[in-house]
Amino acid sequence: MTWTADELVAFIARVLYEVTKNGLTLDYAFQKVKQRWRRLDSFKVFYDASFDAVRHYYLLRHLASALLGSTSAKAVARTWFVYRADKLLYNRDLVERYRRRVLKRARARPEEALASLETLRGDLPRYLSVKYSYHPAIVETLLANLPPEEVERILDAGNNTWIWLRVNTLKTDVDKALKMLEREAEVEPHPRIPFALLLKKAKRPVQYLTAVRTFAAVPQDLASIYAVLSLDPAPGEKILDLAAAPGMKTSLIVQLAEGRAKVVAADFSAKRVARMKHLLKALGAGDAVEVVRADSRRLKTRRFDKALLDAPCTSSGAFTKEPAVKIYPRVEEAPRYGTLQRELLANALSLAEKVVYAVCSIMPQEGEEVVASAPAKAEKPHPDLAPAYRGGPGGRTFPHIHKSEAFYIALVQKNL
Numbered sequence: 001m002t003w004t005a006d007e008l009v010a011f012i013a014r015v016l017y018e019v020t021k022n023g024l025t026l027d028y029a030f031q032k033v034k035q036r037w038r039r040l041d042s043f044k045v046f047y048d049a050s051f052d053a054v055r056h057y058y059l060l061r062h063l064a065s066a067l068l069g070s071t072s073a074k075a076v077a078r079t080w081f082v083y084r085a086d087k088l089l090y091n092r093d094l095v096e097r098y099r100r101r102v103l104k105r106a107r108a109r110p111e112e113a114l115a116s117l118e119t120l121r122g123d124l125p126r127y128l129s130v131k132y133s134y135h136p137a138i139v140e141t142l143l144a145n146l147p148p149e150e151v152e153r154i155l156d157a158g159n160n161t162w163i164w165l166r167v168n169t170l171k172t173d174v175d176k177a178l179k180m181l182e183r184e185a186e187v188e189p190h191p192r193i194p195f196a197l198l199l200k201k202a203k204r205p206v207q208y209l210t211a212v213r214t215f216a217a218v219p220q221d222l223a224s225i226y227a228v229l230s231l232d233p234a235p236g237e238k239i240l241d242l243a244a245a246p247g248m249k250t251s252l253i254v255q256l257a258e259g260r261a262k263v264v265a266a267d268f269s270a271k272r273v274a275r276m277k278h279l280l281k282a283l284g285a286g287d288a289v290e291v292v293r294a295d296s297r298r299l300k301t302r303r304f305d306k307a308l309l310d311a312p313c314t315s316s317g318a319f320t321k322e323p324a325v326k327i328y329p330r331v332e333e334a335p336r337y338g339t340l341q342r343e344l345l346a347n348a349l350s351l352a353e354k355v356v357y358a359v360c361s362i363m364p365q366e367g368e369e370v371v372a373s374a375p376a377k378a379e380k381p382h383p384d385l386a387p388a389y390r391g392g393p394g395g396r397t398f399p400h401i402h403k404s405e406a407f408y409i410a411l412v413q414k415n416l
């Protein structure tokens with residue numbers, strides 16, 4: 001081993017600082033800290049530990065206060081070691097020695113600090129926020145829209161990451177992709193979506209699997225797959241994707257239409273449009289898609305049969321993949337995004353008969369309320385989706401039901 005427990009704790013503390021004080025995502029924070037670190041053979045343990053500490057930040061902060069009388073990033077990182085290191089590190093000796101060192105100066109025993117959580121039970125939002133480590137605004141939003149037992153199941157399930165792989169049938173078929181994957185990983189096909197595979201175990205990180213490197217399979221969350229299935233793309237149709245970059249859903253549209261739909265993919269960001277062109281080509285979808293850089297609020301073009309609006313948003317539904325979202329869900333930005341989403345949806349409805357509106361957000365201001373305000377009728381577009389909040393239009397995906405990110409999805413059609 002080429003690193004010490006002190007080093008690991010110092011690294012985690014810096015990542016926590018970058019996420020909590022500077023609002024960085026986990027990956028940005030990790031890269032920033034890593035750049036200034038001494039060279040190590042592998043940073044895998046450092047990454048996994050940082051991810052875990054950010055994911056459990058609110059709980060660890062509460063425990064750090066009870067245990068060490070401090071909520072500094074260093075105290076939270078030390079507390080991570082006491083409660084979580086044994087779940088990630090194989091070296092029992094190292095874990096025990098460092099744990100003993102920390103606990104020597106502790107004000108309470110680890111079980112006592114944990115038991116102090118129960119004193120919060122009278123304040124349900126606070127209790128759930130600390131127990132499952134979510135920003136209070138996430139808990140409050142969910143409690144305002146769903147029964148408390150279901151909220152607790154969502155928060156608990158949201159502390160898992162599921163990696164879904166979509167077989168890219170533009171390059172191969174499901175059987176061949178399965179054979180290729182089975183050499184390096186264990187996957188489980190979705191019971192009703194044969195091209196969607198849940199990655200259970202892998203010999204290497206997902207991006208290094210042969211099937212992924214050769215674009216026979218692409219990592220794509222099940223919620224995103226449901227958004228495109230909701231559009232039900234078919235050969236011969238004219239389909240517009242209004243917020244398309246980097247093109248993951250566009251490429252699934254092409255795949256489901258067996259490469260025989262006329263697809264236009266628009267996005268505002270020049271950088272992301274360039275990336276999209278590259279990705280669509282690599283996935284074998286390049287020839288079927290016309291890529292345009294445009295502000296889709298104002299895009300005027302011919303009429304389409306269908307449109308997908310995978311709207312820009314707070315990403316507050318991405319907490320299973322991005323643990324920093326649990327600390328900074330950016331809910332205060334929901335009204336600004338709501339305005340943009342309404343404008344985009346209005347234009348989408350002027351360009352296509354049927355519009356699928358999808359958004360990776362737990363905020364009703366970005367989901368139900370945007371769709372309800374459109375002069376159009378809306379419905380739940382796929383039977384697998386959970387109901388929308390409070391009997392509202394559309395449907396939702398959740399980690400505890402779908403093993404996915406939390407999306408809002410609706411099929412919207414102009415009133416006839």
Ligand SMILES: C[S@@+](CC[C@H](N)C(=O)[O-])C[C@H]1O[C@@H](n2cnc3c(N)ncnc32)[C@H](O)[C@@H]1O
Pocket residue numbers: 224242243244245246247248249250266267268269272294295296297310311312313
């Ligand atoms: C959620 S992401 C889309 C992800 C994409 N659909 C995929 O599956 O790969 C939202 C996108 O909306 C784009 N966007 C933001 N404002 C826009 C606008 N006014 N017109 C067009 N695109 C916009 C952003 O550049 C971003 O790429």
